[in-house]
Amino acid sequence: MQQGGSSSPSCSASTPHCFPLGHLNAAACGSETSPEPQKHEVNAHSAPAGLSRMRPIIIFYTWYLLGLALSVACVVCVCVWSSKWRGGFAWNGSGLQFNWHPVLMVTGLVVLYGNGAVLYRVPLTWGQNKLPWKLLHAALMLLALILSIVGLCAVFDFHNANKTPNLYSLHSWIGIAATALFAIQWVAGLAVFLLPCSPISLRILLKPVHVWMGGSILSLSIAACISGINEKLFFVLKGNTNGTLPYNALPPEAVLANSLGVLIVAFGMVVFLILSNHKWQRPDSRPEDMAYTPLLQEESE
Numbered sequence: 282m283q284q285g286g287s288s289s290p291s292c293s294a295s296t297p298h299c300f301p302l303g304h305l306n307a308a309a310c311g312s313e314t315s316p317e318p319q320k321h322e323v324n325a326h327s328a329p330a331g332l333s334r335m336r337p338i339i340i341f342y343t344w345y346l347l348g349l350a351l352s353v354a355c356v357v358c359v360c361v362w363s364s365k366w367r368g369g370f371a372w373n374g375s376g377l378q379f380n381w382h383p384v385l386m387v388t389g390l391v392v393l394y395g396n397g398a399v400l401y402r403v404p405l406t407w408g409q410n411k412l413p414w415k416l417l418h419a420a421l422m423l424l425a426l427i428l429s430i431v432g433l434c435a436v437f438d439f440h441n442a443n444k445t446p447n448l449y450s451l452h453s454w455i456g457i458a459a460t461a462l463f464a465i466q467w468v469a470g471l472a473v474f475l476l477p478c479s480p481i482s483l484r485i486l487l488k489p490v491h492v493w494m495g496g497s498i499l500s501l502s503i504a505a506c507i508s509g510i511n512e513k514l515f516f517v518l519k520g521n522t523n524g525t526l527p528y529n530a531l532p533p534e535a536v537l538a539n540s541l542g543v544l545i546v547a548f549g550m551v552v553f554l555i556l557s558n559h560k561w562q563r564p565d566s567r568p569e570d571m572a573y574t575p576l577l578q579e580e581s582e
């Protein structure tokens with residue numbers, strides 16, 4: 282998922298819209314092939330200017346590291362909730378099988394998905410051949426898809442084992458829509474952006490759709506997580522009936538699960554912030570530079 286809506290000028294050493302990467306040159310901006318190393322002129326008088334040109338990179342990595350920290354916090358939080366407060370994991374149709382559901386959905390459809398989405402924005406990757414990063418993007422998204430499908434199997438199987446109706450809640454409708462769109466998006470992305478036989482005109486046409494759909498899927502995933510967390514807390518924190526404090530007494534479990542929701546929203550906000558800044562867009566991903574060669578051709582070059 283990349284941001285494709287903005288049209289900034291092509292990259293050059295003098296263009297303020299690009300990061301001042303020493304290894305990034307015009308070849309890297311317009312092509313997916315490895316760029317020739319090219320030295321930029323540096324003299325003593327340009328040091329303050331160089332520092333100020335480093336600012337966007339420093340700001341990017343600050344947000345990126347915050348996103349990584351939030352990723353770890355989300356996974357730790359959902360694992361602690363499921364294992365410490367909900368009894369751990371099993372695959373036997375019991376409530377312990379359900380516990381795989383939040384862990385796999387948060388890890389797959391939020392954390393891995395969000396990190397896969399911002400991969401092309403990391404300036405470190407810009408001066409290099411795009412192919413390995415495309416493959417890593419596709420692999421991260423495939424792993425995210427597999428985890429979320431296993432997470433859905435856990436809850437469907439749990440419902441079937443306990444004769445609970447399927448797909449009755451708003452949460453399940455939003456969740457199933459997110460996962461279905463993600464599966465379609467992954468297959469379409471593979472066919473259009475990775476297969477060498479796909480025409481460039483089709484890539485250019487579908488790029489904005491891919492970007493828009495990618496953002497929509499992340500929004501749906503976050504909405505599904507928030508509604509799922511809330512639903513689960515209402516189910517299990519019933520007060521006197523099952524020995525727990527009620528949700529409205531804000532027991533420690535509710536504090537942890539509410540915090541998980543806040544962390545997920547914060548992570549989503551960081552991902553959208555990174556995606557919405559066109560200065561952090563890989564130069565050869567910008568619309569005017571889309572006329573690259575298909576991948577397999579590129580590999581043989």
Ligand code: HEM
Nearest residue numbers: 383386390437440447448450453456457502505509510513
């Ligand atoms: C992107 C994330 C998520 C997606 C796509 C998703 C999707 C789904 C789907 C499709 C169902 C229906 C299963 C069936 O009908 O048999 C379901 C059930 C459920 N999910 Fe999630 N879920 C997500 C995250 C979460 C999280 C983080 C929790 C927190 C505990 C959660 C809690 C529940 C609960 C309690 C149910 C059973 C009740 C119901 O069907 O609504 N989900 N989920």
